[in-house]
Amino acid sequence: MTLLPDVSAAWAALGGDPALLGRVASVERRGALPARLPVRQLARACVGACALAAAELAARRAGTQEVPAVRVDDGGVAAAFVSERHLLVDGRAPETFAPLSRFWRTADGWVRTHANYPHHRARLLDTLGVGEDPAAVAAALAERSAPEVEEAVYARGGLAVALRTPGEWAAHEQARAVAELPLVERERLDSAHARAFAPVRRDPLLPAAGIRVLDLTRVLAGPVASRTLALLGADVLRLDSPQLPELPDQHADTGFGKRSALLDLRADRSVFEELLAAADVVLTGYRPGALERFGLTPEQLAERRPGVVVAQLSAWGRRGPWRDRRGFDSLVQVATGIAALEGSAEQPGALPAQALDHGSGYLLAAGVLRALTEQADEGGSRLVRVALARTAGWLLEGAGSTGPRTDEPAPPADPWLAERDSDLGRLRYALSPVSFDGGPRDWQRPPGRWGTDPARWW
Known part of the structure; x- marks a missing residue:
């Protein structure tokens, strides 16, 4: 028996209260993200679980018992899952894959x-x-x-x-190693004191307001997660090595709401430690083990910053012979x-979106939001892990459930697109699909130029 991915499974993987699932309403559009595999259902489930985690935290911080209603529209989800294709910079469409990536x-x-x-x-x-x-x-x-x-x-x-x-x-x-992992790994690292949240204003309702996020992620799932946390009010500071430049169009797509600074962990370690001392969340997207030489294991981060939430993303998972391999x-x-x-025997195919990246990104953001909520009740530094290969396994569990690709037209993307000026030029971009009553519709700021912000908190 095959089962379609749904928000209840994602919410259970996040440790959420099943009673809150009634707050989620979906608008289904069969032409969205057409594929042989249940991509549309997976995308809706990941976004819905993330939006519910945001609404849950918003209710706590607003001091209300009722969790805001969540609405997940397949049209908005589909637009966001191909956000790089909707991006225009001064009317120019970016190149998403280089000629030798094929x-x-x-x-x-x-x-x-x-x-x-x-x-x-x-x-x-x-x-x-x-x-x-x-x-x-x-x-x-x-x-x-x-x-x-x-x-x-x-x-x-x-x-x-x-x-x-x-x-x-x-x-x-x-x-086999990845199959043994849960869809979202969640762990308590210590007995740090419970988190005390300041109340938030309601127009819009920003559940992550005042949360400082150190973003050490690249391509694409990690930046999607931090872009989502920035939408919800977090102060996101992305740090990159000066030796690893980012692709400009990729930064333009995923840099909304964030600041971007360059920092060499070998030469500027004291700067990083100052940032860590005031951080609430540390996101990492490098292959397992790559950051250990810098003392950035979850346990080491929690020891130096009790109460931190560490969220890790990898391609292949933390176990198995490929655990230290790079991947996209x-x-x-x-x-x-x-x-x-x-595809077929003659020609392999691809999903209609980089759905493993985007889906994993929303799951990672949801894991961070749920960890913050749990900290308010139970305290403790927290660890959240997501792997693209595990998300792929979840998608494959639904193989055979959807039948052939639908011939129904894709929903128009226009309602889910916006334009604004930025330091990069005039941008057309996809809005976030994470939506709940009273929540934000758009990011507070567009992306700036990559690596030009100071490496410090506001």
């Missing part, structure tokens, strides 16, 4: 590469021993097997994943069998 034929099947960032592109080309000419890349890959390419590129620090069927993925040791939504789709299901 599917390639191999001697025995297919691989997908990710080469949007210059350092990943260089490592891919170095492995293959060719230049940037796509024809040369195609010829080099056609001579090798997909598993061989996967391992060779990974060994050089690049990104390439062999296409697998769902059955082949299920038999993989990494799949498109690659997780290929490894887990999603690309095989959405």
